Amino acid sequence: MEFETHEDAYLFYKDYAKSVGFGTAKLSSRRSRASKEFIDAKFSCIRYGSKQQSDDAINPRASPKIGCKASMHVKRRPDGKWYVYSFVKEHNHELLPEQAHFFRSHRNNNTDPVKSDSRIRRKKNNPACKHLSAYHDFSFLDGYMRNQHDKGRRLVLANGDAQILLEFLMRMQEENQKFFYAVDFSEDHVLRNVFWVDAKGIEDYKSFSDVVSFDTTYFVSKYRIPLVVFIGVNHHEQPVLLGCGLVADETVYTYVWLMQSWLVAVGSSTPKVMLTDQNNAIKAAIAAVLPETRHCYCLWHVLDRLPRNLDYWSMWQDTFMKKLFKCIYRSWSEEEFDRRWLKLIDKFHLRDVQWMRSLYEERKFWAPTFMRGVTFAGLSTRNRSESANSLFDRYVQAETSLKDFLEKYGLMLEDRYEEEAKADFDAWHEAPEVKSPSPFEKQMLNVYTHEIFRKFQLEVLGAAACHLTKESEEGTTYSVKDFEDDQKYLVDWNESNSDIYCSCRSFEYRGYLCRHAIVVLQMSGVFTIPINYVLQRWTNAARNRHQISGNLEIVQSNIHRFNDFCRRAIILGEEGSLSQESYDVAMFAMKEAFKECAIKINTIENPAMFEEAAIQPRDPSVQEGNQYGSTSKQIGLEPNIHAGNASGQAEARRDKRSSLNNASKKAKHVTQSGTVGEGSQEGFQQAAAPTPAQAVMAGQFHNTMPGMFQNVIPTEFHNIQGTNMHQNNPPG
Structure with a gap:
């Protein structure tokens, strides 16, 4: 176990002490005579040593010291890192974990982090931090974010990966201004977290925001790249990528920053359901950032942890799983689930297993019996292989480097686009076979x-x-x-x-x-x-x-018209692209059709607005009877009735084609808009939320961040030290 400074080591010891239930003190420290730098430090329980006081003292003070030996001794190596030289765990007194916050050494941890930490106060006034603080007060994270600014915490990248990542993000933004990315730096300009999402992902979220899976499998499993992903599923039950992140650790601070960045990118519309692993830091972050979202645990995450958390698993695996599945899947009511669960843990003597207790306490997060009224759209399955979360599994292995992943990222997006386009084409041109008279x-x-x-x-x-x-x-x-x-x-x-x-x-x-x-x-x-x-x-x-x-x-009629228009639009695209003249004719006809459709829809939805217009003389150029009309008949085609969002979707499709064409030329990468600590020239305008605070934040970043990015980020990326993956995350 290593630390950047002896202060970091003391913060770690304080956290450990509070979880166990004792107060701490800095017992001693020593500097080098030559360099004058600290080279040795010792921290202890406040009851360490014995009382030293004169017998003739007039008003003797009470002393907590009773000869306890619990302590941690750290020393500094020549390379500047600090290591644990000795550690004494045993105490000679009662430990008080429930009352630990009363010890003087832990009292500051219960105050608002923003008010108590000068470093956070300085960051709060820094435009690069506005993104996080613009939404929420940090007070909700009491007890979780005490050490989120630990100087030892950084995004651990291999040599040269930082430059590769920077070039990837900037190239993606250049190719598509809707590509969004965010970068999180510490006060010491150390890279901590990175997030990005392409234009197609932002567009997909608008249609499929009901259920989102936040998957940390690659990071938790210690893959070479510390990757986390936001995954959804489209109308063809195909996985869609809604965002990617590279993270330094599993703290609440990291997950709050990541989810805040994701919300800014997708437009601050929260999902109805968020599926995650069973993790306290993620749970706290979702409760803070997505309070209206139903947070649930993926079933396969829960079931996958059984062998790791239960002793003697192999001895009674089949019998236990049969009983467990009966409890999980066959319980009609909540009362029946509770009864079967208690019977299960008694039969297999699991009452003292902490993990089983936590599962029961959080049963409303994962047990099917408690999911009435929730829709998972196939994202919560028994096995990972059945889930859309396996999207990256064929592109990312444990030893995949960041460079290889970024190259495969473009290929993966191309595969997704191709599969969805094929499914859309089949839906517009073919009808499945009917197999019954039902x-x-x-x-x-x-x-x-x-x-x-x-x-x-x-x-x-x-x-x-x-x-x-x-x-x-x-x-x-x-x-x-x-x-x-x-x-x-x-x-x-x-x-x-x-x-x-x-x-x-x-x-x-x-x-x-x-x-x-x-x-x-x-x-x-x-x-x-x-x-x-x-x-x-x-x-x-x-x-x-x-x-x-x-x-x-009515739904059947609407969808039938939609499919018909899509088929005709493809034909129009083929005919209209044969020459510039045919293209101009087709474009003019489509624009006129869009205008007429918009008028017709507004007339239906807001009839009062058109009462006065109805008695006015009509424009002779507009034929009566069919407002979709005469223009459509001139070209023999109808426009897409889906026109209310047609311009935006057409733009998204053009963005997608542009991205794919550029990607094939440039190592198969795709793009959107970028930020440091947030903000891209277009990304924040696109994602500006409806609340005043968010609107102000978007404007601030639009005006200030591009310049900051050019001046700051390249330098910081160049200065990041290369090191092995997951080796430098701070303990705790």
Whole structure:
């Protein structure tokens, strides 16, 4: 264990002391006679040594010293690093972890970090720190962020990687001004954390912000690059990359900075659900930065930790897992889950296992029984290989260098774009095969994307293998025997509000109704999927800015028109690109069609605004009867009805094509807009949030940061010392 200074070593010892339950003191220190620098220091329990006081003292003071030997002795090596020379753990008195904050040495840790730490106060007035402080007061992080400015904490990069990273970020921004990145420096200009997201990721988040997975697997598993990623899933159930980070450590400060940077990049709209590993620092950061977001733990993260946290795992693995799965997946009510859990830990003598206790205390973060009303869109699975989180697994291995990763990053984005474009093309030009006379299957044929429809189709076909019985005559709960997996499920159906819930929790975890719910609807005489169980994120209109609503027939009509327009738009693109003249004709027609569509939509949504205009003479150039109209007929094509967001999406597609073309020429990299401590010329304008504080912050960075970036960052990147990965993170 090493430290940058003896003060860092003392801060570490204080943290340890507070967690154990004793006060600390600096016992002694020694300087070099030649250099006058500290070379030796010793810290101890406040009860170290014995009372030394004259017997004839008039007013003797009480002394805490009772001969305790607990201490830590550190020494300085010739290279300047400090190491633990000796450590005495045992105390001769009672330890008080619950009252540790009363010891004088720990009292300052309970004050507001901003007010108590002069270094933080100086940073608060630094424009490069505005990004973090513009949103929240630090007081919520009491007890977590005491050492977030530890001088020993830095982003550990191999030799030359800092320059490669800098060139990558700046090149990406040059190629696409919507590329966003943020850089976090310490007061000593040491690089700590980096975040970036490409333009496609920002655009994807607008449509698929309901569920986001924050994955720290590569960092926690000690990969060569300390990578963390924000992952989502699109309407084709394909993973989408919503942001990347390189981080120095797992402190709350790091995760708060990272999530704040991500929110600025994607426009400060918070996700409905955030999936993460079970980690206290992440938990505190999400509670502070995303208070309205439902925080949940990935199931595969929880299950993956079982062997590491339970002794004698191999002796009773099969029996234990059978009982555990019954508790997790077969508990209908919260009371039933609690009862089965207590029975489980008693049977396997696990009451004293701290990890099992923490799992139970946090059961509402991960247990399926407590997830009613939550939708994970397939992101929370039993195995990592089934999850969208495995997006990077074929591009990143334990020994992948930063240079190799940045080169593969562009290839990965190209693969993602190609797969999504192919799926979109298939959805516009082909229709899946219908395999049954079920009205449910026919209803969703042109509503769901192909991938989701095929999975839903299996549920429709599987309903034939289910047998239904009613639990009670007056109740609304049904028992469904599934002969395919030989299991019995409970389904609760409330016809008055079209609310249906199955104990298999398919809708919560996958986002579409299961066969058990379908057979209950059939037997209840309901032959239409309730609209609240048709998630827009799984439909061909997932990227439409207008929310689908009303009955299913209206949704089917809207999506049918959308698909038809997309097919015709591709033909128009092919014909219009043959010559400059045909291009001009097509562009003029599209612009006119967009204008007419916007007028028509506004007339429908705001009829009062057009009452006066309705009695005025009409422009003779506009034909009556079909406002989409005459222009469309001139070219034999209709514009995309999706036009309200068409200009923005068209721009995004142009950005994407530009990025891909440049990437293939330049080591396959893609781009967007950049920042130091935040702020790019366009990134902050794009991400300016609706609150006054954020708006001010965006303006400040727009005016000041590009110059700062040019003057500061290259120097700091050049000065970063190369070292082995994960070797220099501070203890604790």
